[in-house]
Every structure is written in C-alpha cells, then in structure tokens.
Amino acid sequence: MRALAARPGACLLTLLALLCAGIWAFPLYWALVTSLQPEYAVVQPGLHLLPRIWTLAGYVYVFAHTPIGRWYLNSLATSVLITLLVLGMSAACGYAISQLRFRGRRLLFGMILASFMVPIQALMITHFILMNDFGMVDRWGGIILPQLIVPVAVIVYKQFFDSIPREFREAAVVDGASEFRLFTRVYLPMNWGITTALAIITFIAAWNNFLWPFLVTSTNRAMTVTVGIVQVHDAFGVQYARNMAAAVLAALPVAVAYLIFQRRVTEAVMLSAGIKG
C-alpha cells in the first residue's frame, strides 16, 4: 500500500529534478540557439524558444573578422604546456616525498600544504614584475610560468604513491631498478587514471583562467581565447549572435572534454576538494 502511495510522489520528484535541471541548463541552450540565428532574428520581438531560421553566419563572421585562430593556438599551446609541466613536476615531487627518505622532506611537505592558503590573485603584481624582468610579458612563457604552482597535484600524487604496497618497490629494487625506472615503469603506470583526471582538470583550469592572461597579454600575439572573446564583445556592440558564436567557440574544447571524460572530471574535482578541506 505504502509503496503504491509513494510512487506518484517519487514520479513527481523526478519530474521536478528534470525541470530544475532544464532551467539550470537553459542559458546554455539559449546561447547555442542564439549563435545559430541571423542577427535580425535574434532581436525580433516575442518569445521564440525554437528558432525558425538557422545559419552559421555568426561563426563565419567570428572566423573572418577576429584573430580567433591565433587565440585558439595560444590557448591550446599554453594550456597543453601548463598541463604537461604541472603533471611532470608534481608527479616527480610527489614520488620523492612519498617514497624517498631525505633531509628536508617534512619541511617540503609542510611548505606545500601551507601554500594552499595563499591566494594567487594577491601575487599578481609581483608576478607581473617578475615576468617583465624575464622579458616574458605578452608571450606564452609569461602566461605559463605563474600557473605552474599547483600544490594540490603534488599532494594527490603523494597520497596515491603512499597507497601502493611496499612489495612492488622491494621486488623492483631487488631486480636492481633505479629510482627513475621505478617511478616511470612501476609507479606512474599504476595510476594513469589519476594522471588523466588531473590532466583534464589542469587543462580546463588553464584554458579557463582569465585574470592572469588578461593582465600579462596585451596584443593578439599571446592573447588566449578566454580573454579574446571579450574583445569581440567590445568590437561588436550589441551583435548578440556573433557574441554567442564566439562564446560557444571558446567553451567548446572544455565542454567537450567534460562531456567525454565526465567521470574522470568529477573524480578529479572530488580528489582535490577532499585535500583542500
């Protein structure tokens, strides 16, 4: 009896959840739909949730009249390099802290833990001065360097390496494997899952970063897509189809990366949040 009575309620709750999810995702749908319409249709009065005319004119305009290809290249290159460097440095450092005994190990670990607290925004002035000293303002290097400090990645690796049973290590040491071999052939391959997860969120974070690339780039030579599409907005005025086309293009790589690797992304977010707590 109770189960039967509960069923309509459960159904209703499911419908409510779907409705809320639909409302939440609506701005994304609306942006996509707007980008696929001609400008005159966008500003027509009345509510048309499904457009009657479809066109790629907004996208064509963005490609033809903005250096979005260059911005894409800058975003892609800097984000990929940041990801590779962060993962390489963090995995090696995490391995040393977890597996090697050396003087200053606890100090290093403590310093990394303490650095979670520091707001990177507070360092924007001195980072800019430093990049200026290096001659890297408005260059890829200037975008990349200050984004290399990701203490969370070191801790994630350290904790994972901690959890690998000592037997693997002892067996390999008996076989005469060096630490470097042990690291690259035994420990890293055991957790490609974690490496993939960290790679995806590091890439997304680098692609999405606004404040720092905004400060350190001034011309199209190094400007990233995330910063660039705001320039489109300034140039276009109220041409919303074009604006939305540019926004969709900027969002595409990260949105696709998320949709493909959904489980990995959530896993990585949980991992780093658990540690930050």
Next chain:
Amino acid sequence: MAGAQTALAMRDRRATARAEAATRRRPRQGLVALGFTAPFLLAYLVLFIYPSLRMLQLSLTNAPLIGAGHFTGLHNYFRLLRDHLFQNSVIHTGYFVLLTVIPTTLLGLGIALMVVRLRGWLQSLVLACFFLPYVLPVTVVTQIWIWMLDLQFGIGQYVLRLFDPHGIAVFQSPGWAMPMVAVVTIWWTNGFNVLLFVAGLRNIPTDMYDASALDGAGRLAQFRHITWPLVWPVTTLVLTIQLILQLKIFDQVYLLTRGGPFNSTYVLVQYIYHQAFVLNHGGYGAAVAVVLFVLIVAFSVLQYQLLRLRGVR
C-alpha cells in the same frame, strides 16, 4: 647485570648498523630526491616564495608597477586606513560573500538531494546539466548572462518584468548589480557544491533510512535526524571552501559591471588591479594585496581548525 649489558651492547650494535645503513643510503637517496624535487622546488622558489616576499617588500615602498621606489615604511598601510574606496571595496566583498556563500551551500544541498535519488543515465544527465556551467570559462558565462539580461532583447527580462513592468538594466542599477553578479556566480559554480554533497549523501548507509522507516519516521524526521547531521561535515567543507573562494571575487564583477555603477560592486581584488595596473601604484597595490593575503590565510587557518575539530582530517 651481564644480561642487561649484553642487551645494551646488542641495542648499541644494532643502532650502529642502522646508522651505517642510513649513511650508506642517505647521500645517494638525497641526491636522487633532489633530482626528483628540483623542478618543482625551483618553480616554487622562483614563482611563489620570491613573489610573496617581494610583495611584502614592495608594500613598504612608493614604487610604480615597473621601476624602483623609495622605502616609506608603513605609510601605505596607514593610508589604507583612511582610504574610502578601499573600505568600500572591503565592504562590497563582504556583501558579495554574504550573497553567495550560504545560498549556494543550501542550493547545492537541495539539488544534491534531488539528484541522489535518481538512478543510472537519468542521474548522469541531471548532474551534467548542473555541473556543465562550472567547467566553462568565466568570460563565456558573463557573455551569456549579459545577453540573457539585455534590457531590450534579453530573455531574462520576461522574469524581471515581474518586478518592474519596463524591465531592469540589472548591471546598471546599484541595487540590482551585486545580487545579479551573485546569481550568475551561483549559476556558474554551484555544480561543484552539488558534486560534493552528492558524494556525501551517497556515504550515508541506506539501512539507517530503512531502520528509521520501520520505526515510523517520516521523510522530514529522517532528514532532520539522519541526513542533516550526517551530511554536516560536507556542509562545513563547502561553506569554508566557498567563503575563501568568494573573498577572491574579481573576474565576474569586472566583466559584468567593471565595479560600477557608482562603484557599488567594487571589490578587493579589483582594487589591487586598479591601483597597480591602472594607476601604476605598485607599492600601494601591493599593500592591498598583503591585506587580501592576510585575510585569506586567516580564514584558511580558521577553516583548518574547524575541520580538525569536526574530525574530518
């Protein structure tokens, strides 16, 4: 007596052997460890420790952004005490924190409660709808909302006309600007909270609900006596993460309102940016940055203590 001496000698010998083994191993492992940690250490020292110390030093001078200045002691900090725009930016940051932190936490919990009872692909779909905005760049988010809330053509005006029949230019209205920036921020980042709450809710054993149902507990009683207390550690985690995150607000404010109208959305990080990069006051900007630095570290320590008290760590 003799037995005790042998035992002592044995312990001594064992200790020596251990020490020998350690010295044999340590120099080699020390070098290897240096090799493994050097890249990170170098980046850490050059890109983190040095800029932090340099910021402190800079805050005691009247230097421009690029170039040398004179040592002025604590002058910049005393100036901050009398700086109205600085004080306003602190107040606005606090107002923004108030508008976002608790609402987003409650909303995250509410959505997670809806999501967690779904199964299979339906759950993935609904979760993706809530989480997708979180992975988007901030400029995409603000562009979308500027369009959604456009006074003439924005679809959001259909909702805003409930408040004012002529529609509202939200980002040009001192009363509406900050709350709308908060709404956009919550829309953008709430997926993260939902995710944490879903994980927390999944950890609650289902037999607790079964047992309480047998005892005749209703849905509301179950929530009050099982869900709420057991999900509380996650709630504190989300609250503190959000608090620290939102204190650092800049991007959305800058992109949606530029701090206006009439400085009504001017926030702390924007003040650093403005002083250093617009007015070329490197030293004064650094002093504001130090204040932010201290503020966040203080809240982080507080968070750490809170979580330790709750036994999360």
